[in-house]
Amino acid sequence: MTIGADRYATRGDTFVLLVCVVLSLVAMSLPDRVREPMASGLRRTVLWPLLQLQTQSEELRTSRARFAAVVSERDSATLASTLVGELQSENARLRRLIGLGSRLGSGFVPAEVLHQATPTDPFTVVISAGSRQGVRPLAPVVAPEGLLGIVSWADARTSVVSTWANPEFRASGIAADGSVYGIVGPHGASGPGAWLLELRGVPYGQDVRFGTLILTSGLGGVLPRGIPLGTIVALASENGWERTYLVRPSVAPGAVSHVMVLNPSRGGGGGTAGGGSDLRSSFLPDTAKPVTPAPPAEVPRRRVRPVDTTAAPDSAIPSDTVKHP
Amino acid sequence: MRAGHLVRTWAAPLLLVALHFSVRNRLGADRFAPDFLLLALLTYTIRARPGASAAAGFFVGLLGDALTPASFGAGALAHTVVGYLSSRAKTVFFADILLVNGGLFFAATWLRNFLVALASGKLSGPQLGWELLIWSPLQGLTTAITGVVILAVFRQWLSVRLGTR
Numbered sequence: 376m377t378i379g380a381d382r383y384a385t386r387g388d389t390f391v392l393l394v395c396v397v398l399s400l401v402a403m404s405l406p407d408r409v410r411e412p413m414a415s416g417l418r419r420t421v422l423w424p425l426l427q428l429q430t431q432s433e434e435l436r437t438s439r440a441r442f443a444a445v446v447s448e449r450d451s452a453t454l455a456s457t458l459v460g461e462l463q464s465e466n467a468r469l470r471r472l473i474g475l476g477s478r479l480g481s482g483f484v485p486a487e488v489l490h491q492a493t494p495t496d497p498f499t500v501v502i503s504a505g506s507r508q509g510v511r512p513l514a515p516v517v518a519p520e521g522l523l524g525i526v527s528w529a530d531a532r533t534s535v536v537s538t539w540a541n542p543e544f545r546a547s548g549i550a551a552d553g554s555v556y557g558i559v560g561p562h563g564a565s566g567p568g569a570w571l572l573e574l575r576g577v578p579y580g581q582d583v584r585f586g587t588l589i590l591t592s593g594l595g596g597v598l599p600r601g602i603p604l605g606t607i608v609a610l611a612s613e614n615g616w617e618r619t620y621l622v623r624p625s626v627a628p629g630a631v632s633h634v635m636v637l638n639p640s641r642g643g644g645g646g647t648a649g650g651g652s653d654l655r656s657s658f659l660p661d662t663a664k665p666v667t668p669a670p671p672a673e674v675p676r677r678r679v680r681p682v683d684t685t686a687a688p689d690s691a692i693p694s695d696t697v698k699h700p
Numbered sequence: 701m702r703a704g705h706l707v708r709t710w711a712a713p714l715l716l717v718a719l720h721f722s723v724r725n726r727l728g729a730d731r732f733a734p735d736f737l738l739l740a741l742l743t744y745t746i747r748a749r750p751g752a753s754a755a756a757g758f759f760v761g762l763l764g765d766a767l768t769p770a771s772f773g774a775g776a777l778a779h780t781v782v783g784y785l786s787s788r789a790k791t792v793f794f795a796d797i798l799l800v801n802g803g804l805f806f807a808a809t810w811l812r813n814f815l816v817a818l819a820s821g822k823l824s825g826p827q828l829g830w831e832l833l834i835w836s837p838l839q840g841l842t843t844a845i846t847g848v849v850i851l852a853v854f855r856q857w858l859s860v861r862l863g864t865r
Contacts, residue, residue, distance in 0.1 A: 385749075385751075387751055388752075388784075392784045395758035395780040396780055396781070398758065399773050402762070402772055403773030403777065403819065404773070405772070405773070410772045410773075414772060425718075426721070429721040429722065432721065432725055490725065490730040491767045492724070492839070494823060495771040495774070495820050495822050495823075496768055498771075499769050500768075570827070629731065
């Protein structure tokens with residue numbers, strides 16, 4: 376059968392096209408408080424079986440790797456149990472092997488990231504855990520390398536995560552040695568620094584070495600203290616008495632497949648300012664010393680600060696200080 | 701006859717929707733893995749009128765927008781336009797030739813990504829350039845190859861020839 380002979384567009388077809396285009400434009404102009412319930416309704420009804428299918432597929436895809444890891448951990452545990460005298464130290468090593476989940480202990484919800492095909496996928500991602508698993512809006516979402524973003528909407532079984540790449544993302548950051556405070560946000564979608572973060576509001580007199588790890592400070596009560604945000608890679612700009620540094624993010628939103636959603640009891644999601652637990656030891660197990668912030672006003676100008684090499688995630692990063700004009 | 705027509709119309713698109721949510725995550729990075737959801741729409745438009753194709757595109761786009769709220773509405777707009785143009789294009793080109801359909805799949809994927817990037821306003825500058833010149837063509841290529849394979853498998857139902865005219 377030859378097709379297409381009777382498929383030239385009629386006025387009815389053109390009318391349907393125009394209606395759909397107008398509806399699309401209306402959808403684009405809707406405010407967040409209206410579009411989120413609409414999107415949530417679609418995810419809970421039409422898309423629910425498909426998202427379950429994708430979740431199952433993700434679990435199946437990683438089951439082989441998980442099995443190998445479990446076998447490895449079991450073998451290591453067996454070996455450790457034979458060495459009674461060194462059991463404690465071996466146990467600590469195994470806990471490091473098991474990963475971030477063990478270090479966090481409890482108070483988190485594991486989830487798979489359900490990536491989509493559109494170019495805007497890295498800005499917001501859907502994860503396979505929702506309010507039934509204890510996920511709440513504003514809960515921090517972390518990968519083993521650091522912060523991915525914040526839950527912006529929680530359905531029953533899925534949630535929407537606004538990643539650090541989203542233009543609205545902001546976090547209070549602090550250097551790993553506690554010397555520098557600033558506001559961390561996305562650098563922007565254009566220019567050579569696309570897909571980077573930036574640390575704003577650093578006083579002009581404070582030096583920040585390249586390779587310095589930036590953590591969440593815990594200020595604001597949304598994000599707990601001590602989650603890695605990224606690493607200082609360059610000086611972006613100097614505006615008056617403040618500087619802005621480029622930060623290479625710890626987590627690539629397009630590449631992460633498994634995440635953990637932290638519970639509000641950890642200090643996120645409406646806790647007190649600066650309160651909550653310090654997660655630095657969870658993400659940087661070799662760093663036993665907690666963050667001891669130094670007030671920016673007490674820091675002398677042009678003082679060169681040493682790099683905390685134990686906190687630096689990548690030894691390839693040059694340790695040069697920022698050159699002053 | 702009527703039931704057979706319904707099966708022919710919906711079997712391939714529904715299979716592609718299932719593949720999108722079950723197999724796609726194993727076919728490489730998201731940026732260039734084939735988009736089965738778009739293929740489902742384009743396969744549907746082979747046998748549908750332009751109006752129905754536009755409506756189907758709007759529905760598919762809205763579903764995609766629910767999963768990527770950063771560009772809510774942009775996906776619906778892009779898929780509406782792509783669905784309508786795809787249906788119209790197949791009245792102009794030879795709709796029953798496999799390679800022509802492959803070219804249409806490539807062009808539709810690129811156009812969809814272009815419209816989403818443009819309408820969402822999230823991408824600009826070099827980022828937009830990379831998306832349109834590197835990632836979208838790659839995704840279009842993988843989507844076209846996958847689409848050609850699907851059409852070859854379902855050629856009896858979709859009335860597609862395996863040669864050139």
